[in-house]
Amino acid sequence: MTEAYETIRRSHGVLILARRVREERDQLLLNWNNGWGAYAPVGGHLDPEDRGDPLACARRELIEETGIEAVTPDGRRILGRDLVSGQDFEVGLLGSWSPAEPRFSKSSGVMTAYCFDLTWVRFLISEEELAPLWELPETFRWLDLEPLLDPARCREQQVTEFPLPEILQTLTSSPGWREVWPAAWGGR
Secondary structure, eight states, rough: OOOOOOOEEEEEEEEOEEEEEEEEEEEEEEETTTTTTEOOEEEOOEEEEGOOOOOHHHHHHHHHHOOOOOOOOSSSSEEEEEOOTTTTTEEEEEEOOOOSOOOOOOOSSEEEEEEEEEEEEEESSHHHHHHHHHSTTTTEEEEEGGGGSHHHHHHHBOOOSSHHHHHHHHHHHHHTTTHSSSSSSSOO
């Protein structure tokens, strides 16, 4: 007797969760993902060059996935290949998250067991230097975090429904969550 086994693809990725506070509201930085047709956190898959280090992946993806070539008045490129980890930004690990069950991947067309390493970013350069980036159409958006906890409200704002609401619900459900998830600029 033969049994049919469904092949489950494994996907290990890193999400960079940049949080800022505006008018006492937490906001999350999202960028447009053409493949998904939605806004999503910056992130990507661990590559061999990352050697299994989620922070190395986060540093690489922050530069690579944004694809920004913006230049400051003094000629320094921001969020481009010249961005220097430890000088212009730092990243840290918030933890890992996996859904309870495999999910269907639209891009690969198969059931996928996901594992995400969740990271934060803190910019060491001023928000004013980066401000022009947030104004680029269909590139970046800072959205209030609270509505992103609800998949229906994510759809309304063209934000990916998986895995963001589930991850944010997990992260924000712990007392003192702001203490472990620093804001992108100073403070908590």
